[in-house]
Amino acid sequence: MQRRDIVLLVLIVVLAAVAIFVDLEIDHPQWVENLLFWQPEGARAIALRLGLDLQGGLQVLLAADVADDAAVSAEDMETARQIVENRVNALGLTEPLVQRQGERRIIVELPGIEDPALAIETIQGTALLEFVDTGGVYLEPGTVVSTTTGAPTSAPTDMGIPGLTPIGPVTQTTTTTGTVYQTLFTGAELEQVGSPYPNERNEYQIPFRLYENGTRIFDQFTTLHAPTSEQAVHYPLCIVLDKVVISCPGIASRIPNGQGVIKLGRSSYEEAYALYVQLHYGALPVPLRVETTDRVGPTLGEISVEQSIRAGIVGLSVVLLFMLIYYRLPGALADVALLLYAALNLAFYKLMPVTMTLPSIAGFLLSAGMAVDANILVFERMKEELRAGRSLRAAIESGFSRAWTSIRDSQISTIIVCIVLWLFGRNFGASMVQGFATTLFIGTVINIFTAVFATRTFVRLVFALASDWLASRRWLLGV
Amino acid sequence: MFNIVEKRRWYFIASGIVILAGIVVMILSVVRFGTLVRLSIDFTGGSRFVLRFTETADETAIRQVFDEQGFEEAIIQRLGAPENNTWQIRTKEAAPNQVEEILEALEAQVAPLDRLQMTFETVSPTIGGEVTRAAGAAVAVAALIILIFIWWSFRRVPHAFRYGAAAIIAMLHDILVAVGFYALMGFLRGWEIDALFLTAILTVSGFSVQDTIVVFDRIRENLPRYRGEPFERVVNRSILETIHRSLATQLNAIFVMVAIILFGGESIRPFITTMLVGMLSGTYSSIFIAVPLVVVWEKWSQRRALAQAAA
Numbered sequence: 001m002q003r004r005d006i007v008l009l010v011l012i013v014v015l016a017a018v019a020i021f022v023d024l025e026i027d028h029p030q031w032v033e034n035l036l037f038w039q040p041e042g043a044r045a046i047a048l049r050l051g052l053d054l055q056g057g058l059q060v061l062l063a064a065d066v067a068d069d070a071a072v073s074a075e076d077m078e079t080a081r082q083i084v085e086n087r088v089n090a091l092g093l094t095e096p097l098v099q100r101q102g103e104r105r106i107i108v109e110l111p112g113i114e115d116p117a118l119a120i121e122t123i124q125g126t127a128l129l130e131f132v133d134t135g136g137v138y139l140e141p142g143t144v145v146s147t148t149t150g151a152p153t154s155a156p157t158d159m160g161i162p163g164l165t166p167i168g169p170v171t172q173t174t175t176t177t178g179t180v181y182q183t184l185f186t187g188a189e190l191e192q193v194g195s196p197y198p199n200e201r202n203e204y205q206i207p208f209r210l211y212e213n214g215t216r217i218f219d220q221f222t223t224l225h226a227p228t229s230e231q232a233v234h235y236p237l238c239i240v241l242d243k244v245v246i247s248c249p250g251i252a253s254r255i256p257n258g259q260g261v262i263k264l265g266r267s268s269y270e271e272a273y274a275l276y277v278q279l280h281y282g283a284l285p286v287p288l289r290v291e292t293t294d295r296v297g298p299t300l301g302e303i304s305v306e307q308s309i310r311a312g313i314v315g316l317s318v319v320l321l322f323m324l325i326y327y328r329l330p331g332a333l334a335d336v337a338l339l340l341y342a343a344l345n346l347a348f349y350k351l352m353p354v355t356m357t358l359p360s361i362a363g364f365l366l367s368a369g370m371a372v373d374a375n376i377l378v379f380e381r382m383k384e385e386l387r388a389g390r391s392l393r394a395a396i397e398s399g400f401s402r403a404w405t406s407i408r409d410s411q412i413s414t415i416i417v418c419i420v421l422w423l424f425g426r427n428f429g430a431s432m433v434q435g436f437a438t439t440l441f442i443g444t445v446i447n448i449f450t451a452v453f454a455t456r457t458f459v460r461l462v463f464a465l466a467s468d469w470l471a472s473r474r475w476l477l478g479v
Numbered sequence: 480m481f482n483i484v485e486k487r488r489w490y491f492i493a494s495g496i497v498i499l500a501g502i503v504v505m506i507l508s509v510v511r512f513g514t515l516v517r518l519s520i521d522f523t524g525g526s527r528f529v530l531r532f533t534e535t536a537d538e539t540a541i542r543q544v545f546d547e548q549g550f551e552e553a554i555i556q557r558l559g560a561p562e563n564n565t566w567q568i569r570t571k572e573a574a575p576n577q578v579e580e581i582l583e584a585l586e587a588q589v590a591p592l593d594r595l596q597m598t599f600e601t602v603s604p605t606i607g608g609e610v611t612r613a614a615g616a617a618v619a620v621a622a623l624i625i626l627i628f629i630w631w632s633f634r635r636v637p638h639a640f641r642y643g644a645a646a647i648i649a650m651l652h653d654i655l656v657a658v659g660f661y662a663l664m665g666f667l668r669g670w671e672i673d674a675l676f677l678t679a680i681l682t683v684s685g686f687s688v689q690d691t692i693v694v695f696d697r698i699r700e701n702l703p704r705y706r707g708e709p710f711e712r713v714v715n716r717s718i719l720e721t722i723h724r725s726l727a728t729q730l731n732a733i734f735v736m737v738a739i740i741l742f743g744g745e746s747i748r749p750f751i752t753t754m755l756v757g758m759l760s761g762t763y764s765s766i767f768i769a770v771p772l773v774v775v776w777e778k779w780s781q782r783r784a785l786a787q788a789a790a
Contacts, residue, residue, distance in 0.1 A: 053746070056595070061606070063605075063606070116575060116578075116599075117575040117576055117578065117579050120575045121575070289603075290575070290601075290603070291602070291603045291605070291606045292600070292601060292602045292603065292606060293575070293599070293600065293601045294598075294599075294600045294601075295597075295598060295599040295600070296598045297593070297594060297595045297596045297597045297598060298595050299593070299595035299596045300595070300596045300597070300598060303596075303744065304744050304746070307742055307743050307744040308743055308744070310742040310743075311738045311739045311741070311742035311743035311744075312738075314738040314741075314742055315734055315735035315736075315737075315738030315739065316735070318734040318735075318738065319731045319734050319735060322727075322730065322731060322734065323731075326727065358743075358744070358746060358747045359675060359678070359747060359750065361743075362739055362743070362747055362750065362751060365735045365738075365739060366682075366732065366735060366736070366754070368735065369731045369732040369733075369734060369735035369736070370728070370731070370732055372728075372731050373728040373731070376724050376727045376728050376731075377693075377724055377728075380721075380723050380724045380727070384720070405696065406692075406693055406696055409632060409689070409692050409693075409696070410689040410692070410693070412628070413625070413628060413685050413686075413688055413689045413692070414685055414686075414689065416621075416624050416625070416628065416685065417621065417681055417682055417684070417685030420617055420620055420621045420624065420681060421617070421678055421681055421682070423617070423620075424613055424614065424616075424617035424677070424681075425674070425678075432674060432675055432678075433674050433675065433677070433678045436675075436678055436682075437678075440682075
């Protein structure tokens with residue numbers, strides 16, 4: 001027995017222990033989840049992420065609605081993505097995903113959504129910024145209001161989500177008040193919006209300047225409502241975005257030149273910046289059109305999960321049995337390696353995380369079926385060598401070393417296929433194709449470890465411990 | 480020694496018949512649907528509903544609803560067993576608000592729907608065209624890379640080009656079998672090619688080449704070892720030596736795929752079935768097409784060398 005094999009065995013056991021720990025459906029301690037530095041901070045978790053086809057929901061692929069030869073800048077697309085993300089967040093779903101895809105597309109995934117038509121409307125709609133006279137009433141940020149330009153587009157009862165786009169410091173939204181307030185002017189009057197900056201109390205504010213018409217209205221309004229000796233309370237002027245109150249700063253003095261700041265109260269730079277983006281563009285910087293939608297009923301997802309689990313258990317059990325019966329003792333060792341393989345893959349999906357879809361499960365199962373291929377190559381070699389009269393030890397060693405080129409070649413060609421598929425899927429949001437390619441790829445790489453290193457270590461150790469005993473029981477080797 | 484290579488004519492004929500049948504089906508498909516294989520909305524653009532009614536629904540009632548909503552060209556198909564009450568309807572692109580109207584009309588006029596078990600998919604025609612181009616590029620790139628890979632694997636073997644060509648022909652054989660099978664299923668079950676079908680084809684191509692390479696690898700190894708033997712015998716020996724591995728590997732992949740086909744649900748069944756057919760064809764073609772082709776080529780060049788020597 002060689003020292004190296006023992007070291008490898010210890011390594012394999014440790015890896016297996018880690019993988020099993022990750023795989024277990026338990027609440028993993030927070031400090032462990034915080035170790036996953038590649039996941040975004042604040043949202044680190046050890047959890048299996050299910051794709052839309054497995055949990056139900058809506059996927060929408062949006063594309064810049066411009067001529068094919070017209071240039072769309074990356075900044076514009078990023079801004080559009082941010083705006084869409086803000087709007088999507090307002091829908092209050094558990095794990096929405098908004099990603100840029102290629103140069104002019106944005107993919108939006110809304111798991112568990114119940115009203116897809118409203119969601120699409122929300123995403124595509126243009127944000128409406130209004131400066132509203134509330135008649136002296138101060139409104140909490142997040143309040144949904146009706147103004148003279150109209151009522152909120154979604155009735156709060158629709159989805160239990162009142163506003164469409166609460167952004168900035170708004171964290172909770174309150175239900176609409178019954179009154180219709182007077183809109184002084186809309187975002188169309190905004191000539192310029194400056195980047196947010198903090199004041200001495202670390203409260204962010206966004207400076208702005210109005211066009212002529214807006215300046216006149218603003219002047220009149222502030223002249224009328226500027227604090228006087230009798231009326232010392234600052235009269236509020238509410239800034240409303242898509243019928244959601246962002247802030248209600250009080251008027252401190254007359255503003256004749258159409259310049260002012262929107263005070264955000266306590267807020268982070270990100271929140272202030274998000275509002276700045278909204279103010280700056282009001283609407284999306286590029287119009288977006290819906291290119292594909294994909295909508296899956298939630299129950300259907302559950303059924304698919306059950307079916308996949310059943311298919312996986314049956315398929316893998318048959319493979320395990322086959323290896324055991326056909327290759328006997330080495331087969332049993334390969335089975336251990338295959339179980340390790342499955343545990344490692346699952347752990348990897350949870351840690352990355354890899355989004356699981358039906359094709360990606362198929363990719364995993366297929367890679368598991370193929371994972372034993374490397375073992376088969378080795379074992380067939382071993383049998384040949386044994387039949388040719390070699391000693392057990394020599395047969396094992398040459399089995400592994402001579403099968404290596406074939407194993408390498410076949411893994412390389414699978415990896416090539418995966419890469420081509422992945423690139424093919426990336427272009428137009430065929431997440432199904434990518435899912436399959438991803439799991440097949442991960443499986444192939446992990447397989448090199450389990451099928452070659454793990455199995456070899458197992459085989460060497462077992463044979464080192466029991467070679468005499470085995471020499472008289474060659475049927476155990478399947479010869 | 481069991482001689483596989485000797486009966487090569489029969490394998491060529493058998494493959495020829497299968498492929499020819501596939502081509503006939505494809506031609507019929509062109510006549511009937513306008514394309515070699517029925518195309519899904521991934522390529523053509525449009526909308527697809529998979530609806531499950533909670534009570535029995537009949538086709539004419541469904542068709543009437545779609546007619547009234549302006550989708551006269553809707554293709555309506557039953558999915559699965561009649562008691563599932565599940566229907567697939569393909570239409571031109573439907574806007575989100577139209578979808579809602581259709582669903583409400585169906586519920587009012589046909590039967591109540593199980594909305595938790597429905598799927599709806601829509602693809603704009605522009606992206607359909609783009610998918611088609613991307614698919615073409617993917618197939619071309621994959622073929623090129625595989626060609627380079629084969630050439631690289633066999634760069635030290637005499638007549639490396641022959642092995643490469645034989646492997647590619649075997650690969651084309653498998654693709655034709657898989658596409659022909661799909662075209663047939665298009666008639667029998669209404670299968671349409673989508674992005675996943677291409678995934679299956681590309682995967683099959685990769686595995687087909689891989690399988691062929693294992694046999695060729697053994698030929699490469701055996702040629703110097705059995706220098707005195709005729710080429711045909713060395714080749715035959717190599718096949719017999721690797722056949723266990725090929726069958727054992729395929730068997731495991733087949734176990735998994737059959738399990739998915741039986742238990743894994745309706746939506747990925749065409750994908751996995753195509754892969755299964757392609758894989759079976761791949762195992763067959765590496766042993767019964769690729770290797771005999773190399774032998775034929777070798778014999779042909781030997782005969783030509785003899786003729787030249789005689790002349």
